Amino acid sequence: MLDPDSGLSLTIARIVQRLKGSSLHSQLERQARGNWEKRILKSLNSMCTELGIPLAQKRPVNEQKELLNKWNEMGTDEPDLSLFRPVYAPKDFLEVLMNLRNPNYENGEQLSFRNHLGLIQVPLKVKDIPELKEDFSELGLNIGQLGIDDSAQVPPEFFENEHVRVGQKVLAEQDSAAAQQYVRQGCPTALRADLWALILNISNQPEDILYYEQLKSNVIQHDLLVDSLIYKDVKLTASNDDYYFVFEDYLYQVLLCFSRDTSVLEHFTYSSATPPKSYIRGKLGMEEYAVFYPPNGVIPFHGFSMYVAPLCFLYHEPSRLYQIFREMYVRFFFRLHSISSHASGIVSLCLLFETLLQTHLPQLFYHLREIGAQPLRISFKWLVRAFSGYLATDQLLLLWDRILGYNSLEILAVLAAAVFAFRAVNLMEVTSLAAAEAVLADLSTLKVMPLLQIFLFATVT
């Protein structure tokens, strides 16, 4: 805090400087964000024009009936999706982030940043390992963890049994704050669904079920262009996934409803993004004829359905699954594909990842940079998807336990760095981006908790 030696005025000057810098940031941010959002909407509109399909239209009655009958098995439908393309893919988004710039070089605190050799060129403040160790203290070596201390070789009396008992108590008392603290050490599989619901304040009241049914009837009555994008995304990603293909139908049921859920618009008040707008035909530019499109303001990108897929392992009632996903989205996932300076925003996560790697594995970082394999190019897709589809499901759920427990996505960046650290030896030997990608292509055998623990607490820095 205030350093008595340096004097109050110096501290104030620093603070003013920082504020000045950040307002410049936010100006640039707004510009960058505005450009990106325009670009996405333009892409959507042009697809709409090319294909001659309206963004939204009412469904004819017989089609409504058909869809209602097929509601539980939309996966068996085979609409022709060949002309649809995802509006954007993570790598498009990365290009945008790479081009974010801050011309303010005078700020003294940027000195260290001048040596930053990663792709992100925005000097946001990110934590270093000592700070992360403090923040994630419950992951320390002396503290029991699920994902480590529940393996077959460890007798359950050592940690697991007691941890389960505590979890049951937390659930019995319906203590949301206690639950959040508790899950930092991982959720027992049998308790996870209820613990997450408790933390996210999802109670599945009759009015919630009714709300979901209302959304469902919106889907039946109106056809949106984004529906085809959702179909395509599910068919391209989850349907081909070893773990999630089983839940294909649930994904349609959740995502089609999600697109129509205007309550999701509320998150834009604390997100720095703006929902895309469209205009009633013939009324372009007239604000009174502007509507948010899609109704929830979220245009899905390639891989979006993978935010929902892991949740299907926990919740098998569609309305509950829906609510959990919606809450996860408005609390966490939206930050992974919108531009902001928030500590859990994708820009900060990228910077955190690059800084950790450059600071603690400089040799590896420089080597990869030399061979044209900037680490973020490989890890970006993991971050945007919160590792869904890259880790084995049980490991992913252990990771998402900690996201909920710490109410932060920073752990994703730490894990990404830990993965590089784990495969450092092999990575040092590659000589191309493609070869580096190959070394990191298969994360399905990784155990996330040991990796995180070693990286944070057992690496000599």
Add this chain to the structure above:
Amino acid sequence: MAGKVMWVTDIEKSVLINNFEKRGWIQVAENEDWNFYWMSVQTIRNVFSVETGYRLSDDQIVNHFPNHYELTRKDLMVKNIKRYRKELEKEGSPLAEKDENGKYIYLEPCGKAQGKGIFLINKLSQIKKWSRDSKTSSFVSQSSKEAYVISLYINNPLLIGGKKFDLRLYVLVSTYRPLRCYMYKLGFCRFCTVKYTPSTSELDNMFVHLTNVAIQKHGDDYNHIHGGKWTVSNLRLYLESTRGKEVTNKLFDEIHWIIVQSLKAVAPVMNNDKHCFECYGYDIIIDDKLKPWLIEVNASPSLTSSTANDRILKYNLINDTLNIAVPNGEIPDCKWNKSPPKEVLGNYEVLYDEEMAQSDGPDRDLRSRSGQSTGVKGNRARDSGKPVLTTWK
């Protein structure tokens, strides 16, 4: 001086041949001197038939028991179970129950695997009609060509993601008396690609009700990446997360129990030839009360690979099987005690070891762990008060 193992195979599959070659074994023809013969079930019948009077020597091993059909043909399994049940409890409920509740009856021609010749009929009257039409005079035909057995088919299967599935588990038996069997930890679920609806009009759609991969492959939705298959550890994670740990453990315990009981039932009538081992494919279906049901046992589980993952799994399955059946990959000596050291089990776990169970006494119960099936089951006593084999409906 130990020479190289000479091998023959009737089944030309890469997962087999690659395993033989990686051990440096030498391929020979069937009429030459051989040490290891991976036979088809037709061959094993000939080898052990009374007419040929074939005698295997001590350095020869084959992959089937001569009368495996006591287990793998449903009508005989039924017979053996019945006898076994009588021995255990002196109970007399017949297996092929006449059910007037409109329960689906599953007709499968015995001796025809891979889903060919499988069809479904609802209502007993339809079965009778079919029986009459097909010139068989009773429900359980003893005709040598094809015997059709009615097994009860459940209409409340557990659905995941709205889809029906069955479970394929691999079990290796090295000896029946004393019974020593191993369960492969990496079994899988086979999902139906088309939605399950129990309406009668769907009965004609074979794809809906049947999950055998061989039929699924030609269904419209077949996917070449995952092949509609899930690992057993995925199943366990899903069930623990949605149903709880205790009921999931109970399910897997019951599955192990069913398998052991089926083997114990046929053990007395099996020709426990010392030259033989066998790797069975068990097909199990789970109902929505998390109760497992045995559908059938295959003596020749398919070694065709439908996906890359599949190929790896089956390759490792054969590898681990050979490590147990042919110790050290050397020329076998059938007089050995068939007790491999723990290190060579690979992905197999001891399911039941009669010798060890008898010397040890009461239950040895390993903890159930996520992703791993439980280990040795001792002489399990069911004291719930229910008849021992109610699962054998």
